Amino acid sequence: MLSSRALVRGLQSGLWRRVSTTSGMKAAHAQDLDVIDCSVPQYNNRRDTPLPDVPFVQNLNAEQKKLKEKEKGPWTNLTKEEKLALYRLSHELSYAEMKKGSDEWKTVIGGVFFFLGFTGLLVWWQRAYVFGDVPRTLSPEWIEMQTKRMLDMRVNPVGGFSAKWDYEKNQWK
């Protein structure tokens, strides 16, 4: 289930990336994220797998190939931007980006409360307009007579009902 969610997110990010990138950038990404080939090793962003099976960008353009050549020499000759570019060629997300949470939970909680509220409205409407009258055994007069009878019967005289009635003063304790 987790993998399918990741798949959906991969597809979503693939689609969004398609929309937002220029034609130059499109060539940079190896995988056609609409159709993920599961028969070859795939890239993944996982905290417990620092070095994924394949680099993120596999089809390098000429400029990137040149950078890879430069990587074979001393790394002290690389500028900060070049080092960053090399990192981003191999990895899609840094650890910080991987671990960043999202605000999705707020949407979820908000949605839950919204639908609970809506259900409450439906329940109220049903109570007001669908249900008929309550039986007469729940009317105040009946309840009064019922309570008197329970006290006369000494219902739960030790710790319960009748124990709370003061029989001398004829009132509740």
Added chain:
Amino acid sequence: MFSAAVRISAAGIRTAVRSRPCFTAPLAVRCYSHAKPETDEEFDARWVTYFSKPDIDAWELRKGMNTLIGYDLVPEPKILDSALRACRRLNDLASAIRILEAVRDKSGPHKDIYPYVIQELQPTLRELGISTPEELGLDKL
């Protein structure tokens, strides 16, 4: 009769095995394994040797690193030094930076481990020209 003979011979074999060195406590201390637990130094030495292989290939580096990060520990600086040098042999700067990120993530709430590791690795980082993730701004979003 045949099964009885087998049982006796099997018991005989078992007693021969039990006479090997073991905890000779009088009560029932059972030796489930006769292997000695590996010491920390042996563990470190094993991993330093693994990454020091001169013709290590990219798969072995990835496998080693992913396995090491899977353990419930932060690797010693000497293991990481060996791994960073392996990255250098493989001309893979991105993996070297990723390893440092992974070490920081592995330390979890213990914020003093990563600065210590970086401090120990400074000579290697300077020699090989590896920038830390912080220097490249990868720890920010």
